[in-house]
Amino acid sequence: MENLETPVLQVKNLAISYQMRKSVVSAVRDVSFEIHRGEALGLVGESGCGKSTVAFGVVNFLDRNGRIDNGSILFRGQELRGRSSEELRRLRGDRISMVYQDPLSALNPSLRIGEQLREVLTVHRGLRKGKASKRSIEMLKQVYMPDPEAIMGRYPHQLSGGQQQRVVIAMALLNNPALLIMDEPTTALDVTVQASVLDLIAELRREFDTSLLYISHNLGVIAYVSDKVGVMYTGEIVERASVEDVFLEPMHPYTQALMRCVPKLGESKESSRLPPIKGRVPSPANLPLGCIFEPRCDNARESCRQKHPNLREPVPGHLIRCHCAEELAEEERQPPERLTPEMIERSMREDTGKPILRVEHVKTYYEQKNRSLTSLLGLGKKRYVKAVDDVSLEVPRGCTLGVVGESGCGKSTLAKTIVGLESPISGEMEFLGFDILPPVSKRDDKLVKELQMVFQNPESTLNPSFTVGYQIGRPLRCFTKYSRKEARKEVIRLLDAVRLDASYYSRLPRQLSGGEKQRVALARAIAGNPKLVVCDEPTSSLDVSVQAAILNLLLGLQEEYDITMLFISHDLSVIRFFSDYVAVMYLGKVCEIGPAEVIYSPPYHPYTEALLSAVPIPDPSADQKSIRLSGTVPSALNPPSGCPFHTRCPRKLGGVCEEQDPPRQTAAAGHYIYCHIPLEELRKMEAVVTLTKQESTKGVVDAS
């Protein structure tokens, strides 16, 4: 153990800038950290904070306009900065590997998996082909790939996203690297897949004794994988400490604010509002002179504005970049007063009894285009993608139904079917007592006005050619008889309702940030005063602090305008926070539906149980059962018979699950579970998540 003292990677005062068209933009300033052998450092921050730039700087993969201005990067005691690429290759050797976000673009689509894995060994290690194959297969076994010999002969597109990422990780580990850099490796994956990839990373780290630099925007993931955490904000590390210190005793105001923005699993809108961070991230071209967080900090003082704080260590092992954290630590840890719940008890609201939306046995199938000769002649059997397969649900007036599920479960198709962008092939749908089976073009204008939608992608939700004012005003012109002047007043009122000032009226979408675009989309959706708004993942492409603001806004608007909502998301914590009722979907079917607090406590549907155990929780002290699903989601073209979940269910009973559709069991009033397992058995389940210490969440998951 001679060199145990030397860190594997030591970065000192790193500064990186990009040459833009007209100016030099500093992306990273004064970043220092070290990673020792077998240690994992998590870098966390919102988009644009420079976390990926740090990683690229370390491996010298900056874009052509990027430049390291200052600082040093020591890899096992050797300086990497300022060397030629040949020297770098020798110094670094094959001891640094990197895993990126998108596994499909990391793999060559025209080469078989086997060739790509072997190449690492034949090129870097000079192994013979046969031996390289053997090593590759062993490695695939170690990343738990089923049937590794067969995988070697496949092409990347023939694997699922989770499998692809496993292959990339296997490839990164083949060289037995001293340092593994992972840049959002699980961001594109579903929660259950993410959970198993994270397990794999943790296990491999123990086994190979590799150091890890892990980059993510997801606080929960960082809490799970890291030993030490660095919190980045606009190019600087503002807080760096052990994972427990950062998550349980955060000192920097930004870290504290960030933690408060994220809905914890089990937190609901009744118990708290999410306090968003005020203002927006300063542009790197126009940074504040003093503390970079000062304009958005609730506790900023005069000194913060004038002097840039240095990284200091008020508590041993806990570094922060703040002038006055200690003074705040005592008094103002809690969110400012005005942001604590102000809601009326929603459950007390009179229930009109009749649901506003009723969906009964709805099926939406897509025909699979088949270009074979037999089908062109009309002989072949038609194949259908069963996107929504026999779904029934009801939404009471003024409430929110959350629909949750992994990608491909049909939740978006369900939303499109309800608003009328897709036509179901059978079933019944009633909205306000009217039949809404026909597509939107055949519906009555009055009905069309009552049903609006908020979309997922802020980049494509607004027409880039028109001003904000025109786009919010258009539904007014369609649905109301306002004069031009009145319409403009109304648009400005709507802008105000989504907390944008009147100057946004004449802006074009490209001048807005993602969160602002989503606000405008929201204003557009509520302009016609609809009764039901369908939100299809409205916050999933936004940063957490922006997400918090949008969620608050949605809650406020829902109160003010008495809107019923169908809220679709893949994020279980957001769904729990936002919804009164929750439906869990899997492969086009609903497997559990009921009031939110009931869904998140036993008895669970086995799939819900697995989902809950996979959610990354930004709390290292949380006690979470680990239930990992095997296999992949079956194709909706050919879903399994009987219960669609039987192929992956860890609690499968046997033949009955494969043969018969699961019965609907009533666990409590309004809580239905579609499963063969008797209710008594399901009731014996234990709560998946127990948060041991958390002041703001009461009772949490085991509310039953």
Added chain:
Amino acid sequence: MGVSEQARPPVIATSRSLWQRFRDVLAPILASKVALVGLGLVSFWILAAIFAPLISPYGPLEQDPEAMNLGPSSKHPLGTDHLGRDLWTRLIYGARTILVLAPLSVLCALAIGTTLGLIGGYFGGWIDEIVMRILDAIMAFPVILLYLIIIVTLGPSAINVVIAITIAGAPGIARLVRSLTLDIRTREYIAAAELRGENPFYIMFVEILPNARGPIIVDAMLRIGYAVFAIGTLGFLGLGLPPPSPDWGSMVCKGRHYIWLNPCAVLWPSLAISSLVIGLNLFADGLREETMRYQ
């Protein structure tokens, strides 16, 4: 939103000022040197055409029997043709016709092609099949053959030249617009418009078309260049404007009989055609590069 901002009375500009819009349009042109060179060449011809009577003391049909097939001189800067007409005068008057006919025919082709492309791309299904198969059938003909068929059938005249170029050009534009439409119609703002119960024609022309304009404009610039070629070719074949009118194509055609005696009569109109086409192409190329970079 700070308190100070709320206290301020809201200043609302309902529409962006004319100057702002003008600057938006101009920015990509000024940023590209290639586009500027192209613009220079094209505007040379446009200015010459507009101010033709001021620039030249002669008329385009004015003959001088004393000065036939002459080379450049102080009296006739580019020389004269076989009938003693001033070549420079004929060129700038010829620019007048070609600079009206070429853009006009492309505009007509744009109107038809864009409409068909939007309809095919937006509605899809059997409507798309029918529209595109008919256009494919037109595109299967060699362009020059198509011109000949149409003009021979309708007779040579300015209007018929426009009709011929329109019919030959529309299918290509329709294909381009259709592919752009197929992409844009999947955007969420189109779904939002559908959810408002908007008329399909509103969606096609107001929601989709403005977002497809970049590639369409660049394509149209190139097409004006092709149209200049086409008009020149038809003129050369004697299918353009009737004889005495100053037409670049027919000038080349007439001049080639005396090519050994007086090469100028062929050289200048040929140079005119190529400089205008090159100018338009450079302009289109520069515009495309810049707009791509803006995206």
